[in-house]
Amino acid sequence: MTAVPIRRRSQVDRSAETRAVLIRSTIELLQTVGFAGTTTAHIAKRAGVTTGALHHHFATxxxxxxxxxxxxxxxxxxxxxxxxxxxxxxxxxxxxxxxxxxxxxxxxxxxxxxxxxxxxxxxxxxxxxxxxxxxxxxxxxxxxxxxxxxxxxxxxxxxxxxxxxxxxxxxxxxxxxxxxxxxxxxxxxxxxxxxxxxxxxxxxxxxxxxx
Structure with a gap:
């Protein structure tokens, strides 16, 4: 049986997925702790990424x-x-x-x-x-x-x-x-x-x- 090759996600795909997770995490925090409580540190933690990764996708x-x-x-x-x-x-x-x-x-x-x-x-x-x-x-x-x-x-x-x-x-x-x-x-x-x-x-x- 011929093995089906595994399709690797492109950098573009991974970047889009990370951006989507960050936006979703931001929305959830805005709903629960409000605008003032939605800091980039809290967003990164909720999204499971580093603050450096967050700022790579969203500078501010x-x-x-x-x-x-x-x-x-x-x-x-x-x-x-x-x-x-x-x-x-x-x-x-x-x-x-x-x-x-x-x-x-x-x-x-x-x-x-x-x-x-x-x-x-x-x-x-x-x-x-x-x-x-x-x-x-x-x-x-x-x-x-x-x-x-x-x-x-x-x-x-x-x-x-x-x-x-x-x-x-x-x-x-x-x-x-x-x-x-x-x-x-x-x-x-x-x-x-x-x-x-x-x-x-x-x-x-x-x-x-x-x-």
Whole structure:
């Protein structure tokens, strides 16, 4: 029997894996000990690497924080690109959209993003960069997706504004987790949100049709 050769991982693969472990460890620490307690020493220990190895991949704590923000952006992109969001007619299925947004923004993992945003609020150099990163995610991830799946040039800005409102509501609802609300509470409010946004979208579509 011919032996199957063992495929060795490339340096690129190992580097990507280490970066992923460091980002995951950073997210876990942000969730449990907060921004101030998430030091590079603690991150390295949790990831099982030396601080030297950590700084080889991320020169500073700030760079690691942006790695966490990039990870969150990619999660949003992956969710939005799933086919379940779009019906066969090309119309947004609000229940699916709200549910998938909740799976990202309502996940306790997203608390790490709030920790970065709030934890850097007194840093005049870092905080504007964090805010700009989140706005860039809206511009490059959310807006293009909406434009691909909405019709009517006249109402498109209103649809984007409505979608941003939906994000605000979902993110705000996620903070209710700190009050130990049960799943039924979140399901109920997510349904209300989908119904309200759906009604507004129908009104916008009708207005665009009449014009």
């Amino acid at each position: 704590k700030d760079e690691l924080m942006f790695g966490v923000l990039d990870h969150a952006s990619e999660r949003v992109r992956a969710r939005l690109e799933q086919e379940e969001h779009i019906s066969s007619g090309g119309t947004l299925n609000l229940s699916d959209v709200v549910r998938h947004l909740w799976e990202v923004y309502g996940d306790p993992e997203y608390w790490a993003i709030w920790e970065v945003i709030i934890g850097t609020r007194s840093d005049p150099a870092m905080h504007p960069r964090v805010v700009a990163h989140r706005l860039e995610t809206m511009r490059t991830v959310l807006h293009p997706w909406l434009e691909r799946h909405t019709s009517g040039e006249g109402t498109r800005p209103e649809v984007i504004a409505l979608f941003e409102f939906m994000l605000i509501a979902v993110r705000g609802l996620s903070l209710e987790r700190f009050l130990d609300k049960d799943d039924a509470y979140f399901d109920r409010n997510l349904k209300i949100l989908a119904d309200l946004v759906g009604q507004r979208l129908e009104a916008l579509a009708q207005h665009d049709f009449v014009r």
